[in-house]
Amino acid sequence: MSQWPEQGRSMDFFERQWSSYRAVVEHDLMEHRAAAAAVATALHHWLAQRPAEATPPALIDLGCGDLALLAPLLRELSLERYTGLDLAAVVLPLAQQALGPVEYTTHWREGDLLSWAEAQDGADPALDQPDILHSAFAIHHLSDPQKSTFLEGARRRIQPGGLFLWVDVFREPDESHDAYIARYCERISSSWTQLNAEQQEHVIAHLSQFDLPADRAAIQASAEAAGWRWQWAWQGRHRAEAMAVLTPA
Secondary structure: OEOOOOHHHHHHHHHHHHHHHHHHHHOOOOOHHHHHHHHHHHHHHHHHHOOOOOOOOEEEEEOEOOOOOOHHHHHHOOOOEEEEEEOOOOHHHHHHHHHOOOOOEEEEEEOOHHHHHHOOOOOOHHHOOOOEEEEEOOHHHOOHHHHHHHHHHHHHHOOOOOEEEEEEEEEOOOOOHHHHHHHHHHHHHHHOOOOOHHHHHHHHHHHHHHOOOEEHHHHHHHHHHOOEEEEEEEEOOOOOEEEEEEEEO
């Protein structure tokens, strides 16, 4: 579950921050476990609605990270193909190892999700026309205009009747970016006691420099303008982490 910003610096950033990132996930400080459970519930519900004669779906995971939490769900699915895309190429072998052998075809690609959304089908069949899109804690690195571009491109590229599961951090309606960052930094400093001081500093530096979480109300309006139906399917305890279920309108 990652999409490291600034591709030219991604390896250096990854190497410096990976242990801190893993500690956040392992101690469930951003409610990754509840988010993964919400993904499983939404995905199983969508699959149950598909016609029995439908071909197995293709899934593209945008900012797949190391698949530490999603791999158990993926192993139980009947897919046509799975493609993991991440800006940090070094995580892709970790993701492949975490997933292990499955009955469907898997592909692993280094790349960023905005470039995927802006691309045309045909250049790489592994990245074409997904039935299912999943992205966790990655899209918030895009600016608001880039998020709008991403939503338009993803809507164009997804199959009719498809499903987009978006797990991320979001601002409260009308909450400023600065207020959100201050609130989140206070949360880290006061309650993330499982992290040492250096790890807390890494996380605070990352979110202060790179995190651009969308306003919940504004991003829903932007998605609907791009041709999506939007439903909030899970809300975390801290008015930040959440999951939206998007389907083509």
